[in-house]
Amino acid sequence: MFEYEGITTLVTGASKGIGEALAVELARRGSHLVLVARSEKALEELAARLRSEHGVRVEVLSADLLATDAAERIEADLEARGLQVDLLVNNAGMGAVGPFLSRPFEPNVRSIQLNVVALMALTHRLGTAMLARGRGGILNVASVAAFQPMPFQASYAASKSFVLSFTEALAEELRGTDVRVMAAHPGATDTGFFDASSAEMHAGAATPEKVAARTLDDFARGRSISFPGNRSDRALAFVSRLLPRARTARIAGDFNRRAGFHQVSDAKAIPASTG
Numbered sequence: 001m002f003e004y005e006g007i008t009t010l011v012t013g014a015s016k017g018i019g020e021a022l023a024v025e026l027a028r029r030g031s032h033l034v035l036v037a038r039s040e041k042a043l044e045e046l047a048a049r050l051r052s053e054h055g056v057r058v059e060v061l062s063a064d065l066l067a068t069d070a071a072e073r074i075e076a077d078l079e080a081r082g083l084q085v086d087l088l089v090n091n092a093g094m095g096a097v098g099p100f101l102s103r104p105f106e107p108n109v110r111s112i113q114l115n116v117v118a119l120m121a122l123t124h125r126l127g128t129a130m131l132a133r134g135r136g137g138i139l140n141v142a143s144v145a146a147f148q149p150m151p152f153q154a155s156y157a158a159s160k161s162f163v164l165s166f167t168e169a170l171a172e173e174l175r176g177t178d179v180r181v182m183a184a185h186p187g188a189t190d191t192g193f194f195d196a197s198s199a200e201m202h203a204g205a206a207t208p209e210k211v212a213a214r215t216l217d218d219f220a221r222g223r224s225i226s227f228p229g230n231r232s233d234r235a236l237a238f239v240s241r242l243l244p245r246a247r248t249a250r251i252a253g254d255f256n257r258r259a260g261f262h263q264v265s266d267a268k269a270i271p272a273s274t275g
C-alpha cells in the first residue's frame with residue numbers, strides 16, 4: 001500500500017472542484033501539500049483550513065499552467081522553498097464544448113496546453129527527481145472521455161486520450177521501480193467544469209469528494225487505472241474499447257446532442273459539469 005501519511009503531495013487545480021477535494025482528502029490522510037492554481041486567494045483559504053483542521057504543512061504556489069515555462073518556475077519555486085514532492089497529482093484541466101468549427105478556436109488550444117503539455121512538463125521535471133531518489137508517485141486525472149472520440153467535446157476527449165495513453169506507457173516504463181503512476185478516469189462530476197459555457201450537467205453526477213477518496217484508495221492499492229465515479233463508468237469504457245471507433249463516435253455524439261452540447265453558448269446558466 002502507498003502511504004500518504006507524512007509525504008508531500010503537489011496538487012494542480014487545487015482551488016476548486018476535484019482538485020480541492022483531492023487536497024482535502026490527502027490532508028485528511030496526513031499528507032503535507034503544495035497547492036497549485038491561479039486563484040491565490042482560494043488556495044490561501046483552503047491552505048489555512050487544512051492546516052488548522054488536519055495539522056499538515058500546506059504551501060501555496062500560485063501559477064498559470066498555460067505559461068510555457070510554468071513547470072520550470074514551479075520546480076525552481078519548490079527548490080527555493082526546500083520542498084521535495086513525493087506525489088504529483090496532475091489534476092488541473094479544462095475543455096472546450098460545442099461544435100468544433102462553429103466555436104472559437106483558442107479554448108481548444110488552451111485545453112491542450114493545460115491538459116497535455118503542462119501535465120507532461122510537470123511529470124518530466126518532478127518525475128525525473130523521483131526516479132533519481134528511487135521512489136514517488138504520479139497521479140494523472142484523465143476522464144472517461146479518454147476512451148472514445150466525443151463529438152462536441154472533440155479536442156477535450158482527444159486530450160484525455162493522450163493522458164490515458166501517456167500514463168499507461170509511462171507506468172510500463174517505470175515497472176520495477178518504486179515510482180508509481182496511475183490515471184484516474186472520473187465520469188460526470190459535480191464541479192464548476194462547465195462554468196465558462198452554457199453547457200449543463202445531466203443528473204447523477206458523482207460528488208468530487210467521492211471521486212477524490214476513491215482515486216486515492218485506488219492509487220494506494222497500486223492500481224494503474226482508476227474509475228472513481230459512478231459504477232457504470234468502467235463498463236462504458238470497456239464497451240467503447242470493443243465497438244468500432246465510428247460506432248462509439250456516433251453513440252457519444254448522440255449522447256452529447258441530447259445534452260445540448262451541439263448548441264452551447266458562452267452565457268452561463270447554471271454552474272454544472274461533466275468531463
Ligand SMILES: NC(=O)c1ccc[n+]([C@@H]2O[C@H](COP(=O)([O-])OP(=O)(O)OC[C@H]3O[C@@H](n4cnc5c(N)ncnc54)[C@H](OP(=O)(O)O)[C@@H]3O)[C@@H](O)[C@H]2O)c1
Pocket residue numbers: 012013014015016017018019036037038039040063064065066091092093094114141142143144185186187188189190191192193194273274275
Ligand atoms: N467535472 C467533471 O465532470 C470531470 C470528469 C472527468 C474528468 N474531469 C477532470 O478533472 C479535472 C478537474 O476538473 P474539475 O471538474 O474539478 O474542474 P474545475 O472545477 O473547473 O477546476 C479546474 C481546476 O483547474 C485549475 N486551472 C484551470 N486553468 C488553470 C491554469 N491555467 N493554471 C493553473 N490551474 C488552472 C482551476 O484553478 P484556477 O481557475 O484557480 O486556476 C481549478 O482549480 C480536470 O482535469 C478535468 O478534465 C472532470
